[in-house]
Amino acid sequence: MQEVKKPRKPLIFYYTIALVILLLFNLLAMPYINAYQVKEVDYGTFMSMTEEQNIGKVEVMDNQIVFTDKAEENIYKTGRMDDPQMVDRLYNSGAEFASEIVEETSPLLTILLYWVLPLVLFIALGQFMYKKLMDKASGGANSMMFNMGKSNAKVYVKSSDGIRFSDVAGVDEAKENLAEIVDYLHNPDKYRQIGASMPKGVLLVGPPGTGKTMLAKAVAGEANVPFFSMSGSEFVEMFVGMGASKVRDLFKQAKEKAPCIVFIDEIDAIGKKRDGQLGSNDEREQTLNQLLTEMDGFEGNSGVIILAATNRPESLDPALTRPGRFDRRVPVELPDLKGREEILKVHARKVKIADDVNFGKVARMASGASGAELANIVNEAALRAVRDGRGFATQADLEESIEVVIAGYQKKNAILTDREKRIVAYHEIGHALVAAKQTNSAPVQKITIVPRTSGALGYTMQVEEGDHYLMSKEEIENKIATYTGGRAAEEVVFGSVTTGASNDIEQATKLARAMISRYGMSEDFDMVAMETVTNQYLGGDTSLACSAETQSKIDQQVIALVKKQHEKALEILRENREKLDELAKFLYEKETITGEEFMHILNA
Ligand code: ADP
Numbered sequence: 079m080q081e082v083k084k085p086r087k088p089l090i091f092y093y094t095i096a097l098v099i100l101l102l103f104n105l106l107a108m109p110y111i112n113a114y115q116v117k118e119v120d121y122g123t124f125m126s127m128t129e130e131q132n133i134g135k136v137e138v139m140d141n142q143i144v145f146t147d148k149a150e151e152n153i154y155k156t157g158r159m160d161d162p163q164m165v166d167r168l169y170n171s172g173a174e175f176a177s178e179i180v181e182e183t184s185p186l187l188t189i190l191l192y193w194v195l196p197l198v199l200f201i202a203l204g205q206f207m208y209k210k211l212m213d214k215a216s217g218g219a220n221s222m223m224f225n226m227g228k229s230n231a232k233v234y235v236k237s238s239d240g241i242r243f244s245d246v247a248g249v250d251e252a253k254e255n256l257a258e259i260v261d262y263l264h265n266p267d268k269y270r271q272i273g274a275s276m277p278k279g280v281l282l283v284g285p286p287g288t289g290k291t292m293l294a295k296a297v298a299g300e301a302n303v304p305f306f307s308m309s310g311s312e313f314v315e316m317f318v319g320m321g322a323s324k325v326r327d328l329f330k331q332a333k334e335k336a337p338c339i340v341f342i343d344e345i346d347a348i349g350k351k352r353d354g355q356l357g358s359n360d361e362r363e364q365t366l367n368q369l370l371t372e373m374d375g376f377e378g379n380s381g382v383i384i385l386a387a388t389n390r391p392e393s394l395d396p397a398l399t400r401p402g403r404f405d406r407r408v409p410v411e412l413p414d415l416k417g418r419e420e421i422l423k424v425h426a427r428k429v430k431i432a433d434d435v436n437f438g439k440v441a442r443m444a445s446g447a448s449g450a451e452l453a454n455i456v457n458e459a460a461l462r463a464v465r466d467g468r469g470f471a472t473q474a475d476l477e478e479s480i481e482v483v484i485a486g487y488q489k490k491n492a493i494l495t496d497r498e499k500r501i502v503a504y505h506e507i508g509h510a511l512v513a514a515k516q517t518n519s520a521p522v523q524k525i526t527i528v529p530r531t532s533g534a535l536g537y538t539m540q541v542e543e544g545d546h547y548l549m550s551k552e553e554i555e556n557k558i559a560t561y562t563g564g565r566a567a568e569e570v571v572f573g574s575v576t577t578g579a580s581n582d583i584e585q586a587t588k589l590a591r592a593m594i595s596r597y598g599m600s601e602d603f604d605m606v607a608m609e610t611v612t613n614q615y616l617g618g619d620t621s622l623a624c625s626a627e628t629q630s631k632i633d634q635q636v637i638a639l640v641k642k643q644h645e646k647a648l649e650i651l652r653e654n655r656e657k658l659d660e661l662a663k664f665l666y667e668k669e670t671i672t673g674e675e676f677m678h679i680l681n682a
């Protein structure tokens with residue numbers, strides 16, 4: 079996709095132009111004006127010049143006499159005296175009587191030349207520079223000061239050679255949904271004839287990095303129409319009232335270019351519920367109101383389709399999502415196993431990669447990764463190949479890259495003390511052993527105990543066997559037991575505990591809490607929701623919906639639940655103490671253990 083941009087010139091360029099014009103004006107125009115400057119002399123000088131026969135031309139006026147010297151080099155003037163013989167004397171001295179030696183510079187002309195002309199020049203120059211700056215500002219976001227109310231919408235033309243649906247993988251439902259819009263943009267008459275109108279707005283909803291922006295671009299690419307894009311946060315800027323005028327401007331541009339796609343990223347930045355609370359953001363509300371007005375202002379079949387993306391749909395103002403506005407919602411979820419494999423393949427097309435790479439295996443290892451992370455994994459693999467001086471990326475590159483993208487780079491100079499390394503080894507094996515004993519299957523792909531730049535001292539790559547959407551109560555309990563397994567191993571072996579379990583504790587608590595307050599998995603509360611999820615795509619924060627007494631009951635139950643699973647984990651590890659030692663020793667020595675090696679030792 080090619081973005082049309084005017085070439086930018088540095089500010090100094092315009093200052094130089096201004097300076098040059100000023101200098102030219104002074105050098106050329108001023109002497110010309112000065113040439114007509116007339117020297118004022120006293121009458122005596124005039125009389126003596128007459129006697130010396132040194133008068134060239136002379137003009138006698140009512141109250142002054144203007145004359146030149148013989149060579150006509152200078153012009154003089156003097157006041158007129160009561161001197162009756164003057165004309166005779168002049169005649170005798172051979173002076174030439176003339177009229178209009180000097181074109182009398184009228185005061186008006188003087189003002190024009192000295193004041194108005196430079197002023198006009200400066201204003202013209204100022205206008206020119208201002209215009210240039212405005213152009214410049216609408217290209218770059220940083221010069222807001224000159225950008226009063228001008229839309230930042232970038233115009234993309236020739237979108238056909240940009241992103242297509244085939245570049246976006248693993249989101250088939252979303253693509254199907256949007257294909258209709260592409261068809262409409264190609265052939266609006268088909269829809270008009272039957273009286274159907276397209277939705278004006280489509281909301282793309284999903285977690286960050288799942289390809290929402292890409293999909294919007296792909297719609298424009300497939301339909302071969304211009305693509306206007308703007309981020310919601312760009313609307314809400316420094317000056318009050320600018321957001322609204324930017325919206326106006328954006329839609330004006332869009333209507334001129336229809337059919338076209340207008341894409342508003344992060345629409346929640348302007349589209350949050352208007353709560354009317356004190357200190358709420360007036361600017362945002364004005365902007366939102368303007369957006370609503372604009373959306374109502376054009377006909378459904380005008381050919382302008384607005385796509386908007388958000389990862390917090392629940393926070394949007396209901397006015398935005400009502401019919402006639404963003405009435406179609408397209409979910410763009412994290413990719414499943416098949417989707418991940420496809421995304422990896424799409425991105426692998428752009429790099430040189432070994433023929434025997436098993437994308438399915440990589441996809442399985444990268445469970446939970448978003449499209450953006452998968453793209454990053456492929457790129458990291460290529461970078462690793464370059465670093466090793468190879469011409470293409472291999473399976474090993476890809477596998478290592480998963481760890482890099484998810485856990486950070488290996489910290490080469492972070493050295494664990496011997497004791498720390500032993501603790502970390504036991505901790506990680508503790509998790510894995512508890513998991514393995516509960517399910518009788520390989521719990522992990524791989525464990526490494528190399529410190530990472532993310533701060534993690536070890537890294538466990540979980541197995542994911544396909545996708546499943548339901549979890550039973552027992553499965554969740556087992557998961558909690560697995561989270562406590564790391565700490566349990568430290569207790570069993572060292573008799574003391576470390577800070578290494580803080581993340582495990584958080585995860586275990588979250589799960590236990592959800593079981594009781596949201597999944598109805600406790601006896602006391604039956605199927606009553608005590609909490610609701612407020613933003614499902616961003617970490618899943620919850621808000622309480624119960625009384626303080628109930629809350630303290632929930633807390634007690636959460637504690638009891640986690641405690642029970644922690645004890646279960648301790649028991650499992652005590653029973654399998656020998657295996658625990660053996661596995662931890664292996665990991666301590668090799669620093670890495672695969673799922674197969676793990677199961678091999680466990681079943682030996
Ligand atoms: P979002 O707008 O949902 O946050 P983007 O569309 O900006 O995500 O995606 C960021 C990058 O991640 C894209 O440039 C692309 O490289 C990659 N990506 C994300 N999802 C996909 C996908 N479904 N198929 C291919 N690449 C993807």
Ligand code: ZN
Nearest residue numbers: 564578579582
């Ligand atoms: Zn742990």
